[in-house]
Amino acid sequence: MMKVLQTPLFALLAAAALVLALAVALPAQEAADATPEADATPSTGAIFHGPVLVTTVGRADGTIVRVLCQRAGIDATLVEDASPESLAGMGTLVVAMGGSTKGLGAAGVDSDAEIARGQAILAAAASAEIPVLGVHVGGEPRRGELSDPFCQVVVEVADALVVKQGGNLDQFFTRAAQARGIPLIEVETNGAAIEAIDGLFE
Amino acid sequence: MEPNAPTQHPGLSAALLAAGAAWIAAAAVLFGSAHTLAPVVAGPGVTGTVPLSTWHAPLAETPGDTVVYRFDSGQEGGRALILFGTHPNEPASVVAGTVFMENAVCRAGRVYALAHANASGFTHGDPQEAYLQRFEIERPDGSRRWFNFGSRYTNPIHQWPDPTLHVNPAGQILAGVDARNLNRCFPGRPDGVLTEQVAWAICELVRREEIDLVVDVHEAAPEYPAVNVMIAHERAQTLAATAQILLEDMIPGFAINLEQSPQALRGLSHREIGDHTAAQAILLESANPSQGRLKGRTTETQVVDGSDPAYQWAYQVQLQRTASNGDSNERPLLRGLPYDTASVTYPMAVRVARHLACVQEFIANLESPRGPATVEGIPSYQEIVEQGIGAFLAPPPES
Numbered sequence: 001m002m003k004v005l006q007t008p009l010f011a012l013l014a015a016a017a018l019v020l021a022l023a024v025a026l027p028a029q030e031a032a033d034a035t036p037e038a039d040a041t042p043s044t045g046a047i048f049h050g051p052v053l054v055t056t057v058g059r060a061d062g063t064i065v066r067v068l069c070q071r072a073g074i075d076a077t078l079v080e081d082a083s084p085e086s087l088a089g090m091g092t093l094v095v096a097m098g099g100s101t102k103g104l105g106a107a108g109v110d111s112d113a114e115i116a117r118g119q120a121i122l123a124a125a126a127s128a129e130i131p132v133l134g135v136h137v138g139g140e141p142r143r144g145e146l147s148d149p150f151c152q153v154v155v156e157v158a159d160a161l162v163v164k165q166g167g168n169l170d171q172f173f174t175r176a177a178q179a180r181g182i183p184l185i186e187v188e189t190n191g192a193a194i195e196a197i198d199g200l201f202e
Numbered sequence: 203m204e205p206n207a208p209t210q211h212p213g214l215s216a217a218l219l220a221a222g223a224a225w226i227a228a229a230a231v232l233f234g235s236a237h238t239l240a241p242v243v244a245g246p247g248v249t250g251t252v253p254l255s256t257w258h259a260p261l262a263e264t265p266g267d268t269v270v271y272r273f274d275s276g277q278e279g280g281r282a283l284i285l286f287g288t289h290p291n292e293p294a295s296v297v298a299g300t301v302f303m304e305n306a307v308c309r310a311g312r313v314y315a316l317a318h319a320n321a322s323g324f325t326h327g328d329p330q331e332a333y334l335q336r337f338e339i340e341r342p343d344g345s346r347r348w349f350n351f352g353s354r355y356t357n358p359i360h361q362w363p364d365p366t367l368h369v370n371p372a373g374q375i376l377a378g379v380d381a382r383n384l385n386r387c388f389p390g391r392p393d394g395v396l397t398e399q400v401a402w403a404i405c406e407l408v409r410r411e412e413i414d415l416v417v418d419v420h421e422a423a424p425e426y427p428a429v430n431v432m433i434a435h436e437r438a439q440t441l442a443a444t445a446q447i448l449l450e451d452m453i454p455g456f457a458i459n460l461e462q463s464p465q466a467l468r469g470l471s472h473r474e475i476g477d478h479t480a481a482q483a484i485l486l487e488s489a490n491p492s493q494g495r496l497k498g499r500t501t502e503t504q505v506v507d508g509s510d511p512a513y514q515w516a517y518q519v520q521l522q523r524t525a526s527n528g529d530s531n532e533r534p535l536l537r538g539l540p541y542d543t544a545s546v547t548y549p550m551a552v553r554v555a556r557h558l559a560c561v562q563e564f565i566a567n568l569e570s571p572r573g574p575a576t577v578e579g580i581p582s583y584q585e586i587v588e589q590g591i592g593a594f595l596a597p598p599p600e601s
Contacts, residue, residue, distance in 0.1 A: 063440060064447060102461035139459075189450065191451050
């Protein structure tokens with residue numbers, strides 16, 4: 001018996017069995033660790049490239065997101081009311097999420113029409129295989145009854161999300177990212193948002 | 203003497219008449235004192251004061267004329283106009299303006315500032331609001347500075363009557379009372395009613411002095427959706443966004459949203475000054491409980507400390523309702539939070555600190571063909587919050 005255990009063939013088979021066992025067991029362990037509280041950012045490598053069209057769904061924070069992109073060294077153009085035609089020549093669509101308290105009703109923009117516009121440009125981006133980055137920088141005031149329908153439209157199709165602290169207290173964006181298996185980067189400061197955006201671009 | 207004849211008490215009658223006359227005289231003095239504007243001490247950076255009528259002569263010697271403070275560095279650079287007191291029932295604005303006048307020093311470019319943009323509005327209160335006539339802020343040495351608590355509107359004694367509907371200079375039809383609302387009268391009319399002439403004079407100042415940036419400092423009810431915001435004309439969006447990004451990272455816990463000036467909402471400074479002058483126009487809002495519809499009795503504590511039992515009660519009701527609904531997605535009704543969520547207060551020190559931090563950052567990031575503008579001496583957000591407003595107010599002029 002001891003002789004059998006000492007043979008090279010047995011050692012080879014044992015090693016193969018060990019590798020096989022680890023290959024099966026480790027993914028199972030990772031799956032067990034994926035609680036709702038776990039980080040929803042499995043991969044945050046460079047998945048976008050310029051030039052970038054920045055628009056909003058909800059008419060809020062477009063300029064802030066455009067400035068954040070530019071500070072990250074990205075060639076970004078803001079078109080507040082972008083249409084599918086605005087995507088011509090663009091490498092990435094970056095969408096600022098959230099409803100404006102001044103840019104909708106007070107500006108004569110209907111919420112349903114704004115959602116329809118957002119869905120149209122997101123669909124056009126998908127057709128043209130232009131990746132979509134959703135960005136939420138407005139914190140708590142850009143969530144709720146006014147903003148959430150706009151955010152929902154974006155998280156359903158975005159390829160990654162960058163969300164500033166305060167906007168994800170209820171884990172809305174975490175759940176959305178986990179459900180679709182897309183990266184979510186939650187940041188505390190605008191400086192961190194610039195770094196996060198920078199890291200997502202080639 | 204007839205049995206039912208009234209008893210004669212000539213001494214008592216005379217005393218009652220005298221007391222009544224004294225009461226009326228005291229009330230008249232008190233009422234009349236509302237027409238005295240609180241002093242603003244010209245600080246080390248003020249290089250001159252001129253009346254607003256300098257830019258629109260018909261305004262001279264009218265209740266709409268007001269003092270314009272000039273901060274001239276003597277160096278070429280960007281030019282800014284800061285409007286404080288456009289709505290005199292938004293007290294953090296005039297207090298921030300007073301701190302600005304008494305501390306700011308311009309090192310490059312030139313700054314103009316108005317502490318009482320609608321001077322007439324500071325001479326009365328809004329009917330049925332039971333506003334204070336004035337409030338005080340204590341300095342570290344125990345001395346006190348007083349400020350007028352005014353109305354959203356020009357005094358009807360100075361502009362009367364209101365039209366049934368007000369067609370403002372931009373052509374939008376508003377309620378008649380808005381003919382006396384300075385921030386619905388831009389860009390003004392040179393031959394219009396008093397408030398429109400004030401707005402016209404401000405726009406003339408902007409045009410003739412080639413102002414690059416106008417900041418209009420306001421407050422709003424805590425339950426109003428657009429509080430803790432900056433509202434910027436489209437040409438001012440990049441400046442406002444840059445300031446917002448920097449402010450939120452520089453000041454721990456500081457949060458402010460940027461809104462765009464609606465093109466369909468006319469008569470407001472951020473829209474009309476942006477459209478009718480070359481300046482970039484931005485309006486600031488902070489949360490003011492004394493202006494809210496949920497407020498209790500207006501007291502100095504409510505105005506200065508920002509504490510109001512009615513708002514605290516409303517916040518508790520909101521928490522209970524959220525808990526009973528089990529709806530974790532329900533958003534706060536009181537948008538001014540969190541200044542101090544635990545006690546539901548909106549301290550004026552925080553409101554003033556927010557406004558001045560924004561003004562400082564706008565000026566610091568202003569890009570003008572003439573070069574940068576630099577203003578020093580404005581106390582920082584942390585200094586005002588930690589040391590109080592009184593630490594940055596000059597001694598009362600009368601002492």
